[in-house]
Amino acid sequence: MTDLLRPRVLGRSPRRVDGPAKVTGTARYAGDQHVVDPAHLHLVQAEVARGVLTEVEVGAARALDGVLAVLTPDNAPRLASARDAELAALQSHDVAFRGQVVAAVVARTREIAREAAALVRVRIDPRPHDVHLSADRDDLYAPEKVNGGADTDTSRGDLGTGLAHSPFTLDQTYTTAWYNNNPMEPHTTTALWLDGDLVLYDSTQGVHTTRQATAKVLGLDPRRVHVISPHVGGGFGAKGTAHVHAIVAAMAARAVPGTPVKLALTRQQMFSLVGYRTPTVQRVRMGCDADGRLAAVALDAVSQTSRVKEFAEQTARPTRMMYAAPNRRTTHRLAALDVPVPSWMRAPGECPGMFGPEVAVDELAAACGVDPVEFRVRNEPDVDPETGKPFSSRNLVACLREGARRFGWEHRDPTPRAREEAGWLVGTGVAASTYPVSRTPGSVAAIRCTGPGRYLVRIGAADLGTGTWTSLAQVAADALGVDFGDVELRIGDTALPEASVAGGSSGITSWGSTVVAAAEALRERFGDDPAAGDEVRAGMPDNPAAGRYAMHAFGAQFAEVRVHVDTGEVRVARLLGVFAVGRVVNPRLARSQLVGGMTMGLSMALHEHSVVDERFGHVVNHDFAEYHIATNADVPRVEAHWVEEHDPHTNPMGTKGVGEIGIVGTAAAIANAAHHATGVRVRDLPITLDHFL
């Protein structure tokens, strides 16, 4: 049990501290940072999915006026570590996926760099490639662990018996698509060498993690790598780990001593170079009695990884703790393909992994005639079904009830295809959301008193739109017992004390706990009234409750979907989510995070799909004209609410994280509503109009 901070500033809604700079366009992102007389870098990519480079002909490119350097596997300096195949830029002649960087051109201007890149002639001896994901492949394998360190497979009770004794059973396969994170800001790095030190203005979710990764690959003392990233134009996981462009930018800058080098990936390049969410195939089996009580739950998840670097999406993880059922089983299997390296995308694991099961619950509830809200309530576990640990707090039922009330669920006629309004079939659906409370070790915060009751708080945290500039300052204000305006926060720079990556919705838990610890240390050392110049540093403390409790946020999402009778066009008229996320630091900003997650979930449900042409091996709809994300017109009404939740175990703030849970379950709620509207059960995302014609 932790003594929670007494909330004075926590729970208030100051406006975004960085807001004025952002609405005027004066916030400096990686590509906006001023450097003197920069050169520009353009990448050349492999045009086959597998093969061996036989020749990179750079004569024509080099001959172009204004070209400063051309890097290829033949002339690129050897990196200190090529163990991470994704980062081992230009170290090998092997091509492992279509789009791999095979050369890079540095030139005086963007235009010349682009022109010269087009003049580089790359010859590749092609080998047969395989980018076909299927659950029927005979070469699927079980990874040692899945992302986040969870077990690959789990089993409790006896699934076969559980299913055999259930009067109502379900055995269906669901699929989620290949999704690209597509933050609005393309990955951008400006690299500059100064007396052997490397400066990177980079769009990253973690300046220190980027420093570690680049220092290791380049063989540098991490202290000689300086990463600066005060504002990040979205990431959603794609900027959570270092990607190859940062390495190439550093190599290129070294090739033109004294000249800073700017690299901004093109939107098209982002489809192969910065990670993406793997497509998944989810076989769900469930069995329940006539009252809808589950006896058996199983999810067998198949996803893809690159042949040269493993990423194992933890798709089945949420199934392990969502509902009570004595007989349970989850598995993860991977297909290693000639594809770009998948990685994190907003709520990896939970986001895809709550699609199949939450649609399955809807199907099974309908089969046994139990209302889908009630069905979920009846299967509420007392303790974490997987570990037997108590939940630090679990308010899924409250979310379902409150959501049902706000949404107007009680008058719902469960009959599919029963409502039509002006040529539109109307339906409603529900699904649950969940996301674990994560804490990432490794953060340090420094607090200095700058005057009476005024403090400077420094930590290398990140704000990628999440609101850290504001919310972490609120935490600091309460930890220090001062007003919001008396705290000056600095983040986004390796010159500041080390911070963990902004990922897994762990920011406030990790950085906030650290800041609170530093404030306590300051008070211990200097008393309640420190003098100007008094300063302490403190690391993130352990949370003794971490091992004793299962800690998760929960939510319930309700959707109203309209499907046009003639054209099958699908619109989400309304989305309403109620969440239990512990204490809310800043309601204004938290609402944006939750609504934003739900909006991205809507986009996933209806629009998003990276189409891989298996003949070529790449995503062919690799731009914003063809890879649709929801536009403003697609999002008429999205509301997020939360229930009061007091959780004394997660961290001193009592928070659970709000960055990711909003996208979890949204697609299932929409699929369930689409079924209610039309009677057509769509089990494969996205839910496009052709399903209803």
Add this chain to the structure above:
Amino acid sequence: MPFDYRRAPDPESAVAAATGWSGVAFLAGGTNLVDHLKLGLVAPDVLVDISRLPLDAVDELPDGGLRVGATVRNTDLAAHPVVRRDYPVLARAVLSGASGQIRNLATTGGNLLQRTRCVYFQDITTPCNKREPGTGCSAIGGYTRHHAILGASAHCVATHPSDMAVAMAALDAQVAVLGEGGRRVVPLVELHRLPGDEPHRDTVLSPADLITWVDLPPLPPGTRSLYRKVRDRASFAFALVSVAAVLRVERGVVRDVRIALGGVAHKPWRARRAEDVLRGERTGEEVFRRAIDAELAGAAPLAGNGFKVPLTRNLVVSALRELSRGER
């Protein structure tokens, strides 16, 4: 590749500047051409900027029709009071294309001459007969959601992406062209080609031909028109299928009908067979169905876009239903 930039003082000089050059392109709003320059689809030696030519007016013609200058911005065309009042099909088509900040740049002539959004055409790493004749069509056997179901060939299955052109096809618009040999008029329905074995040729125009304006014939009183566009998201997306329909019904009998389809062919597709079925018939669900079925009898969907057949059928029937119900 770098290119020379020249600003044409008048249409004749623009044509003269372009005559005899293979590497010349006219630049107006730039929203398609500059895109293509960056993608490496085209590499002109010279851009002739026609955006400041005095072709930016919408004028009423003595016969009651309308003359739309080639450099009239899409926004201004859709906002023009006569277009809104007399040609709602055109106003709606223009407004359903692209986005507000693109329509403020894009011009009438450029909209007509925009090229397909086929993902393979736009990706120089894949074969494409339209981009590089003889290399093959990657769309066949590939991603075909936006591809043709009518009038395609074994060499190309691309669709024309314009909304505006579909409405103009239904309005029997006439395109005025200034070329090496002087002025001529090309009916809009004959401006764009079917791919055949020359898919690299989108239109019947030569490189030095300059569209100067588009004439819209007057519509008889009692004519109603509409534009319906179905796409994969609610806005800012190209059509999967669209329909421009113009209908005049007297005492329950179809006197005039013109239907053009977008998103289904290499050009705005005039549904002549459907029109033939409808003309002179009493309006009604059954004849609407019979009409579009006659048109779609010639449909040859690809693997991956078969849904366009029922979608087109339903869309056209619902458009005719609405027009015959009396809404404009």
Add this chain to the structure above:
Amino acid sequence: MDGEIELRVDGRRRRLRVDTRTTLLDALRDGVGALAPKKGCDHGQCGACTVLLDGRRAITCLALAVAHDGAEVTTAEGLADGERLHPVQEAFLERDALQCGFCTPGQVCSAVGVLDELAAGHPSAVTADLTGPVEATDDEVRERMSGNLCRCGAYVGIVAAVRDGAR
């Protein structure tokens, strides 16, 4: 090949040499140092580079700089009067109509353009009566703002902010 152009950006006159291939966006960012317009896609598909060009909202990534010699450009930075924000910018803050902020300068410029278009009575694809007056309904604002993608999903707040800005 180069050309020399003159632009008036946020009230300041600037002469600069540009490659004929240089887009107005790159000329603004690299040449003028006007960094508010952002490059989100470089192909006219996201709206992050939207400015007011000769008074109307326009993307700048598909406009060639040489073709806009003499143009008047207002970026999101120029909409504010020093510390004093434009009412639309103020509304974006109050409604928290932004998260990462990368699309925001384009959203703000687009919003100002939308309000002008509404005031001028321009119809949109969702205007029921093309010949009647137009109103700044939520539906109208949503449709008109759809050329500005926001990956953070701030649309709900953006619509509210644009409507606030209309008052």
